[in-house]
Amino acid sequence: MEIYLIRHTTPAIERGTCYGFSDLDVAHTFTEEAARIKQLLPAKPLTVYASPLQRCSKLARFLFEDNFTTDHRLKELNFGDWEMQRWDDLGPDALQAWMDNYVYTRVPGGESYADLYARSLEIFREITARQTDVALVTHHGVIRSLLAHAGNIPLERSFDLRVEYGRMARLHVKDGKVEVLGMNE
Template structure:
């Protein structure tokens, strides 16, 4: 079984803005970035799962057409009260408290990275259980969580896994293991 993890392309938002659950569109570079991602995908049909947010569903439509399945568990981290604020405006103390334990610390009105991990892995394991070749179009946090799970990387070290906009990673699933075939192509 093959599973392709595809991060959405560059969002249309000013650099330095905190966003996660916010439903943003994609930057003008979308067609070029999406076409680049498409070259790393097989021609054979895949079961397609996407975050319901437009930055993922738009890419899923471009790459695979419709219909495809959306799953709210594939959404990015919920930044709660921090959504759409500039990182610089959050205040050093608030940001530092979160950075000291971003795995477990919940953002006010939002969630922790552990929360995102639990929901993302639950969705991922359901997809694996189908036994069908699949594509997951999602966000950096979700893909990082899945790659952390597959590679047995502790969540505290998972931000060392860089997941670039519009990049594709491929997982191979056998009866006894899941391994990364290629990463961030």
């Protein structure tokens, strides 16, 4: 079984803004970025799941027409009270308290990285139990957490894993073992 973890294309938002659950549109580069991904997808049928946020559902529709299901567990980290705030405006004390233990510290009104990991792993286990080739059109946090799971990497070290906008990672699952075949394709 192969799993394609597809990160949404560049969002239409000013750099330095905190966002996760916010339903952002895509940047003007969408068609170029999406076409590049489409060329990399296999010709075989895939079962497709996408985050319901428009930056993912638009990409899923471009790549797979209406042949996908949305699932809220594929959303990005919920930054709660910090959503749509400038990182610089949050204050160094608030940011430092979170960064000191970002895996388990919940953002005010939001969730922790461990929360995102738990919901990502929940849908991943459901998907792998079905033993069909799958594409997940989702966000960096979800992809990073699934790559950490696949590579048996502690969550504290998983921020070193990067999948850029409009890129994908590929996983191979066999006999319950998960192998990373590629990143940033």
